[in-house]
Amino acid sequence: MTRRPIGYYVHHHGAGHRARAEAIAAAIDWPIVLLGTGLAVAGIDLADDRPVSGRFDGMDDTASRPAALHYAPVDHEGVRSRVARIAQWIATERPALMVVDVSVEVAMLARLASVPTVYVRLNGERSDAAHLEAFRGATALLAPFHLELEMPSTPAWIRDKTRYLPAITAAAQDHPRQDDHILIVIGRGGPPGDGAAIAQAARACPDIQWRVIGPVTAPTDRPANLDLAGWVDDPACEIASAGLIVGAAGDGLMGAVLAADRPFLCIPEERPFGEQRATARALHALGAAIMLETWPSPDQWPTFISQAKALPPYARKRLHDRNGVDAAATWLATMAATAVQELEPVV
Template sequence: MIGWYVHHHGYGHLSRFLAVQPHLRVPVAAFSSLPRPAGLDGAVPWTQLPPDADVVVQPDGSLCDPREADPTARGHLHWAPHGHPGHRARLAGIAEAAVARDLRVLVADVSAEVAVFARLLGLRTVVVTQPGDRTDAPHALAYDLADRILAPWAHGIVPSAALADRGDRVAWTGGVSRYDGRAASLPLPGRSVLFLGRTLEPEVRATAAAALSARGWTVDAIGHDAASRVDDPWPLLSSRTVVVSAAGQNSVADLAAAGARAVVIAQERPFDEQQRTADALRSAGLARVAPADVSAEELVAHVEGAAGDSPDWSRWQVAGAARRFAEAVEAMLP
């Protein structure tokens, strides 16, 4: 059986797991702080792990604030606070499942500590990497111990210094999108734009939307708050003239699946992940890139310019990426 750790920051890691899981030919057990997702195959065990970043009361009545408990082990780890029961319980739960379910491989998407722990358990370890400057000590340790490193983008399109000396263990799968193979909706008549997610400040989005509407554009905005969320954004994503999106790995893979003309805005993330991705998209001519502090006037210009673009999203290699990802994981089974 394969174990799979799904990181709880955002929903990109979960989306990747849900896209890959149907392609796995062997059973998989998942571990995450996130609750079990709706629609997951009922045969897949889902272990919801306790939190390890909250302040807890110790048996003696004292408080344990993990931020003050040497969580990085003097910079050698990302997060392993002293004395936190949730942290111990998380790793104990993974270890227990490794024995009870006879795990042979563990996919860490993403956690340096889980990757290292899996290797210490003697499991074949698959580490999912991301763009950005990941040459720090914790990442280096995880990558050095990994039996396989999976990069969910096309080889050569996003530079990564962390992978430069580890290429013999890296598999570039292409961008993994839940929409791979799904037919696009018919284009909306006229010019239309979709503002996707919490990419813009509300005032900038509203002002840009008003200006574009005045120029004859149809404007939609989804995912920026609870009221604007939709269960299935694909019909909008695949039918609008231009999409304005963040530069996260799943967002970009979805843009590629839709063949979208896009304006991407890198959000602040650890290790400059989205900025490095946005830079790669600009260099490859796949999307227009606007700064995080873009004005409404500048955004309108970017959107109208993008309407005439013809990006070759095949370069992101989304077609078949989830299957290739699954095959790379299964190849580690003894």
Template structure:
């Protein structure tokens, strides 16, 4: 059995867990402070929260253990219960390995319990003492991006044990219509992929995607972008906005997708091969900024580290449409979850000692 810890912040960690579990040939046991997702068929441990309630007497005293860890608040009962649950699970279930997505403290607890750890690596700069400890002690690093995207500053010891599998999406393996790999203006010839084009035809569609991890872009920012692009119809989808039941269909019908730079959202856009403007939202360690920069540098799509000024949106949307969606094949070939399964099978080939 393989364990999989999924952080409760946002929805991407749980979604990635489900994508990987669906292609593994052995059971997966989920661990998270989030509720068990609907339809989950494996074992499940709902972990105590270590961030609420917040007793007044705890305050902000040394939650990082003098900078060595990320989150270990003193005298927090939830943290103690959580640690006890994790170590008891390791002793009782004897997992062959655990994928940690993501928590330095969970990775260390599992490894201290003798469980091989696969730590999901994250974009951005991860050279602080806590990340170094988790990455150094991991048996493998799962990098859900192509090699060269976020690992250029990594030490060799991390690169050598990394699994660069590309983006992992719940939509991997679906057939992409031929039209999805070209931009809305690609039928006009000739087209310079770096020259914005505005055809003046019927309004085109922008699909605006937000995740569950929070954002600083305001409704006023979005309205200003809409007002500045009268040739485009904007459709907004987020956990707080009612949408259709079929995101895949909406992705395919959009002429351009505008999205935050979370790993899960980027992977889904990549799977759909859609033209896109990827706009980073603030996250620790410049996670989303790093993704947006790399996507723009590689000309896969248009990437920006901040929400653009309203008057720049007509040019940005035309540029995204001109770049098209074919470049996403560099980010993901649709086999990321299957590659993880193959790697895990090799990692756990050695029998567990009694």
């Protein structure tokens, strides 16, 4: 008997959502189909719903938008097309479960289409009406971070509905650490790195080799100990090989740093609902990273590097689960099997 698939909606802002989805898809013992913008042949490729301006923060400025929605622009062809495509796929394939990573609107659409949903709940202060209604409508919530990184203000009913599954990322490989190498990681979700400021930091620490992966503006005078690598095929390998990581507080980078057990200087970027700031503050409080509010001045770097390298490894290790991907895959497969039994009871 053919098993009804799991649909996995992948948000297109940042790289972490897709990385999670692909890691789970590779590990799960259940048919799974990815749905999202930019997937090409990797799944169901949906029309782009972003504004013409290209700027996207997950909200729209429509005055008449219901409080239970974040992004519902009026007369947007991309939005109309993707809603129809998702609904058509649900009607045709009759999924056992929809995982939504992340979108309040897609979660509501799946629930309206009579599909059990698992909503991926990111960190931050998500007490607005839209998030709360998506949480209530979901069968379960998945938090891709450790319970100890949870915000104290999160209500008990949300915690009780949440399965905490840290380290949903590709398996880390063992690499020899180069303690005199610092890796700066610039992700897809924010602006390019400031090449001039990075060059100043490298000059302030001439005995350390600095390497940047991701987009960065070109400095006018690049020191010899600074390598600007751009996009790389295997960032996890780069992270595992470095002596210290500098970067933002997205779930993807945090998971890779914890998986590799590397010292971390964390500079959170502005995100809706304070997601990265909440994560960075919790990592700092637990001794798993040094949080920096802003990019340091050149003379501050030696001190911050020493502080990060002095953090105890156990503080990082306790927040990581080496079997995180398998645990997530097993749990979702069990959720799908349970849903099928409830939707199609034996008579």
